[in-house]
Amino acid sequence: MNAPPGGVGHLSGGCQTMRLVEQDGSVLHEIADDGTRGRPEVQRGELRWILLDSLPAEAVRWGHKVSGTRALGGGRHEVAFADGSTVVTSLLVGADGAWSRVRPLLSDATPEYVGTSFVETYLFDADTRHTGSAKVGGGGSMIAPSPGKEIFAHRENGDTLHAYVALSSPQDWFAAIDFTDASAAATRITREFGGWAPELTALITDAGIPPVLRPHYALPAGHRWSRVPGVILLGDAAHLAAPNGEGASLAMLDGAELGKTLAAYADGTEAALTEYEQAVCARSTEPVAFEGTETQRIDSESNTPQAMLKMITEQSH
Ligand SMILES: Cc1cc2nc3c(=O)[nH]c(=O)nc-3n(C[C@H](O)[C@H](O)[C@H](O)COP(=O)(O)OP(=O)(O)OC[C@H]3O[C@@H](n4cnc5c(N)ncnc54)[C@H](O)[C@@H]3O)c2cc1C
Structure with missing residues (x-):
């Protein structure tokens, strides 16, 4: 694990306003913040500091990249680090994300590309330098969906607009784009949004830092494993x-x-892990939601503002 940088993160869970926007930039629907903070949001960097600040300083060993794990028997495991050091665990919790080095102890499953990727951009000084995009984005989040592509923007601290431009394309298609050439990459991605309002495409072309490709991977739906004493998974390692x-x-x-x-099971770690594991495995089969609303797949023909509005309206009744 490496120490986290400060600064702007990119995590949103809802709250504030949520806009549904058409390709021409008109606002089809806006869900107002109801003031209850029922779905509060926090930026990724801030959340990491909140969690880290709640721990004793020595709890996290920075700079220890796990290179491999192996079973020693009797519920014990050896964890090897890139610097050549090792530790032996009595309980090993794999909280190491999508490409977990702990998961192979329990499961052969590997993440697969799901067919969509985000291109991530940031626009700084939005209210003075990017007024069109700031206006269409509103005070919270904005989504402009269409079959196979979509633009999502979110207002963040420090007058920043953070955007995810989603495209349903194979990895080969993205591989042909040179993301080290920011301007050429932005031009190529923008070409997919021909006819869209300039204040929406400016979220790609006017970015303050080079666009970053974020391919989407997932573990198989319903990912489960058989209990192996002394080891457990959580988060993306379990149900990416x-x-x-x-x-x-x-x-x-x-x-x-x-x-x-x-x-609750102070004397019976294995019984506790068995109970926990049942709850965690169930999470990889539950339907996905976005901003509290069941989502359409981006590649679906019905990924349109109108279909999303219908879904929101039906779910609020
Ligand atoms: C583009 C994108 C946008 C997203 N947006 C949102 C969003 O808006 N809202 C939301 O709720 N979720 C979002 N997610 C999903 C969210 O980021 C993950 O579900 C969440 O971070 C999972 O948390 P985790 O702790 O399981 O894994 P992670 O957050 O990936 O944490 C794993 C940790 O393990 C460490 N690690 C990994 N490998 C090793 C190793 N070999 N050795 C040592 N340490 C290691 C990493 O450094 C990291 O600190 C998004 C994901 C992506 C890809």
């Missing part, structure tokens, strides 16, 4: 899904439940 606005909350829920269950 394509981004749906819930992943961070689920990872924290897993962690909280694991802690509570271990505390």
Whole structure:
């Protein structure tokens, strides 16, 4: 694990306004913040500091990249680090994300590309330098969906607009784009949004830093494993899904439940892990939600503002 940088993160769970926008930039629908903070949001960097600040300083060993794990028998495991050091565990919790080095102890499953990727951009000084995009984005989040592509923007601290431009394309297609050439990459991605309002495409062309490609991977739906003494998974290591606005909350829920269950079974770690594991495995089969609303797949023909509005209206009744 490497120490986290400060600064702007990119995590949103809802709250504030949520706009549904058409390709021409007109606002079809806006869900107002109801003031209850029922779905509070926090930026990724801030969340990491909140969690780290709650731990004793020596709890995290920075600069220890796990290079491999192996079973020693009797519920014990050896964890090897890139610097050549090792530790032996009595309980090994694999909270190491999508490409977990712990998961292979329990499961052969590997993440697969789901067919969509985000191109991530940031626009700084939005209210003075990017007024069109700031206006269409509103005060919270904005989504402009269409079959196979979509633009999502979110207002963040420090007058920043953070955007995810989603495209349903194979990895080969993205590989042909040179993301080290920021301007050429932005031009190529923008070409996919021909006819869209300039204040929407400016979220790609006017970015303050080079666009970053974020391919989406997932573990198979219903990913399960058989109990192996002394080792357990949580978060993306257990149930990686394509981004749906819930992943961070689920990872924290897993962690909280694991802690509570271990505390409740003070003399029986294996019984606690068995109970926890049933809850965690169920999470990889539950339907995805985004901003509290069931999502359409980006590649679906019905990924349109009108279909999304219909869904929101039906779910609010
Ligand atoms: C583009 C994108 C946008 C997303 N947006 C949202 C969103 O808006 N809202 C939301 O809720 N979720 C979002 N998610 C999903 C969310 O990021 C994850 O579900 C969540 O971070 C999972 O938490 P985790 O702790 O399981 O894994 P991670 O957050 O990936 O944490 C794993 C940790 O393990 C460490 N690690 C990994 N490998 C090793 C190793 N070999 N050795 C040592 N340490 C290691 C990493 O450094 C990291 O600190 C998004 C995901 C993507 C890809």
